[in-house]
Amino acid sequence: xxxxxxxxxxxxxxxVGTGVAFGDSSTGSVSLKAEVTSIAELTLGSAVxxxxxxxxxxxxxxxxxxxxxxxNVRTGSTGTPASLVAVGTNLTSASDTILIxxxxxxxxxxxxxxxxPGTPIAMATxxxxxxxxxxxxxxxxAFTWALANSWTYANGSYxxxxxxxxxxx
Amino acid sequence: xxxxxxxxxxxxxxxxxxxAILGPASIKAAGPPGVQLFVTPNKITFxxxxxxxxxxxxVTIQVIAPGRTPWRLTLLxxxxxxxxxxxxxxxxxxxWKGSPGHVFSDGILSDKHPQLLGRGQGSKxxxxxxxxxxxxxxxxxxxxxxxxxxxxxx
Numbered sequence: 001x002x003x004x005x006x007x008x009x010x011x012x013x014x015x016v017g018t019g020v021a022f023g024d025s026s027t028g029s030v031s032l033k034a035e036v037t038s039i040a041e042l043t044l045g046s047a048v049x050x051x052x053x054x055x056x057x058x059x060x061x062x063x064x065x066x067x068x069x070x071x072n073v074r075t076g077s078t079g080t081p082a083s084l085v086a087v088g089t090n091l092t093s094a095s096d097t098i099l100i101x102x103x104x105x106x107x108x109x110x111x112x113x114x115x116x117p118g119t120p121i122a123m124a125t126x127x128x129x130x131x132x133x134x135x136x137x138x139x140x141x142a143f144t145w146a147l148a149n150s151w152t153y154a155n156g157s158y159x160x161x162x163x164x165x166x167x168x169x
Numbered sequence: 170x171x172x173x174x175x176x177x178x179x180x181x182x183x184x185x186x187x188x189a190i191l192g193p194a195s196i197k198a199a200g201p202p203g204v205q206l207f208v209t210p211n212k213i214t215f216x217x218x219x220x221x222x223x224x225x226x227x228v229t230i231q232v233i234a235p236g237r238t239p240w241r242l243t244l245l246x247x248x249x250x251x252x253x254x255x256x257x258x259x260x261x262x263x264x265w266k267g268s269p270g271h272v273f274s275d276g277i278l279s280d281k282h283p284q285l286l287g288r289g290q291g292s293k294x295x296x297x298x299x300x301x302x303x304x305x306x307x308x309x310x311x312x313x314x315x316x317x318x319x320x321x322x323x
Contacts, residue, residue: 034215
């Protein structure tokens with residue numbers, strides 16, 4: 001009887017010693033994948049900017065409103081950056097034209113995505129980069145406008161369109 | 170005396186046997202009944218729509234514990250979600266909601282300390298919904314990581 005007890009005791013110790021799971025623990029794993037796609041969302045505040053008639057001696061005519069641009073971009077941290085470009089048409093009044101390059105916009109706000117705060121950017125009929133970057137985020141900037149004045153402009157009511165395109169590759 | 174030596178010899182042989190194969194009866198005799206964990210599916214994918222939507226995934230958890238055997242279930246991420254381009258999403262951005270609530274609790278994922286996901290007695294089945302908060306600050310890419318569920322019974 002004593003021998004039997006000894007055997008059971010040793011056997012019990014043996015089971016513990018060999019590390020055999022007694023079933024008191026169990027693990028499982030789940031592999032997780034998150035697919036974060038590139039997205040671009042653009043919102044423009046003011047859709048109409050007026051430049052009132054001013055004595056041509058006034059060198060620069062400020063625009064009637066500030067345009068708030070919100071660029072929501074989700075882009076990769078490396079590779080081709082997200083970009084915001086503006087393309088304009090020349091200002092026209094009947095057969096008269098004022099080149100769109102006489103219109104400038106200046107961004108005020110934090111650096112990060114929009115191009116060089118405080119530096120006027122001349123519009124063009126070809127794409128002009130207004131913002132660029134590899135950092136995802138929601139970027140908001142205020143753009144003020146100015147039209148270079150000149151005695152050479154013909155009388156008239158001129159209109160032009162500037163289109164913004166935000167791309168997240 | 171001889172019988173005792175024989176028994177001792179058998180015991181020592183069993184003790185030294187590498188990778189000893191023990192039958193169920195031996196396990197039952199030696200320790201408490203086992204607990205088992207089943208998590209399905211074992212692969213989940215968050216599809217991140219435009220913000221501010223929150224991506225969700227669900228898993229079913231089944232704990233098998235004989236009788237009223239108490240158990241405790243924890244969850245640990247093996248690190249932040251990682252993309253091939255080197256971007257990361259912190260594990261703590263993932264939260265979960267467990268049901269039924271009296272067994273499986275809500276929580277925030279960690280890759281440093283196991284977080285309590287549930288506790289109970291006896292066999293239970295529940296569901297855990299994982300939520301990955303979305304915003305514009307996330308870098309684009311395909312992110313991967315692994316969760317480890319650890320079920321233990323005293």
